[in-house]
Amino acid sequence: MPGYDAIVIGVGGMGSAAVYHLAKRGLKVLGLEQFEIPHELGSSHGHSRMIRYTLQEHPSYVPLVRRAYELWHALEQSARETLVVTTGSVRAGPPDSDFYLGAIEACDMHQIPYEILGNTEVNKRFPGYQFPDGISSVYQADGGFLLPELCIVSHAQVAEEAGAEIHSGETVLGWEVQGDDVQVRTNRDTYSAARLVITAGAWAAKLVPHVAPYAVPERQVLGWFKPDRPELFTPENFPVFGIWTEEGRYYGFPNYSVPGFKIGRAHHLKQKVDPDDMDREIHADDEEILRGFTSRYFPLAAGDLLDTKTCIYTNTPDEQFMIGVLPDQPQVSVAAGFSGHGFKFASVIGEIMADLAQNGETSHNIDLFRLDRFDS
Incomplete structure (x- = not known):
């Protein structure tokens, strides 16, 4: 036996x-x-992991995340802990981009309510954002982050x-x-x-x-920057976001549990790694990739670098x-x-x-x- x-x-x-x-x-x-x-x-x-219905990756994920929400809330009850923090979520990009259109498609297919915001509207509602012309946003109120x-x-x-x-x-x-x-x-x-x-x-x-x-491991880097106006980067005033830009695809989070605006670029430097022998040090080019984006799109958060971490994506071909x-x-x-x-x-x-x-x-x-x- x-x-x-x-x-x-x-x-x-x-x-x-x-x-x-x-x-x-x-x-x-x-x-x-x-x-x-x-x-x-x-x-x-890394203190926070995003949860959202605006799943541009594929509409098939929406029923799974709906069930995931139910199970996270059940675990909160069993563990008597707060595990989900609701901030709203923004998925943004050029209005003809698959990233932006895919988020809309996923919500439409599964009757998830959302709002479309132009760059002026999103910047006014959430002043920590400073999106330029040519960027449209899908705002969905149920998004937020988990405490991993x-x-x-x-x-x-x-x-x-x-x-x-x-x-x-x-x-x-x-x-x-x-x-x-x-x-x-x-x-x-x-x-x-x-x-x-x-x-x-x-x-x-x-x-x-x-x-x-x-299933190929890839080095990823996260940074936390000190905001000049920290009150604009609280969970109450700053939705989690993902955005497709000419600089790449970035994602970020408000201040929570540790100081700083959290930012990462998907696929960072596209470095395939062995997880047992990965470079876990942070270098000048790692910081610049994150700081340059932050300075352009979230300039009020582009203060001192407070912390960094490496993590790992494990990517499939699709x-x-x-x-x-x-x-x-x-x-x-x-x-x-x-x-x-x-x-x-x-x-x-x-x-x-x-x-x-x-x-x-x-x-x-x-x-x-x-x-x-x-x-x-």
Whole structure:
């Protein structure tokens, strides 16, 4: 008999949610995390992660984020913590850009209310913004951000209260299917389970050869700048945003929990990396990419650089997720390749992974994320 009903490798954003949902269903579950819980070496840190309905990535994400909101609020009740901060969200760009039009399409398809604001209107309503002519915005009132470290801790704590066993600082060395079960070897012990769930983020490629060619880690940099007018950059006065510009695609957040206006550029310097050997230092060109944009579009926030962090995107060729049961190994399911826009869905991804582990299928529509879609 296996020692566990399920083992989850990786207890970050997705894995902590998977452990939580499996434990809440009464399964005997073990979560294995190579670092501390939480940590700053992967993709689930940085004090804030955006959540929004303006999902220009694909309209299929809207039902998932709707369910994610429900599950985050349920976790807030169970953990007695605030995990979701509502600010409203802005998706902006040239009016003929796919980025802007895709946000409208997603909302229209799923009857999500929104407003269209020209640059003058958005700058007047939110004076921390200084968008130039030629930029249109989709404003949606329900957007905001999650507190990622607290989300992970809350999922893990409530999972342990439901009977889950979670080990931090334990590195998985390998796994193999043995008959109907799966054996997992770590630097401490060997474990067996009826099902294996792999939610290892940037390390998924090292554990799952099937996804390795398609889930590619990339270095990302975040910065926090000191506003000249901090009252304009509070959650009450400053919606989270994403914008497509000639400088690239940027995203940002108000002051919250730590000082500073938070800013990042999607795909930063497009540096493919090994997560175990990534440059985590911040260099002058990293700061300039963030400061130059901030000075043009949010000049009242372009003060001293207060803090920086590196994180990791794990990108797929189409920037959609990879979720499913491994072919020829039905005991094993994987979620990977979240391409810089996954954390908001972590609560529902955990539910999906629990479904796959327990039943081999899920009622959620995950056709967009098929593991075999890149196979020739």
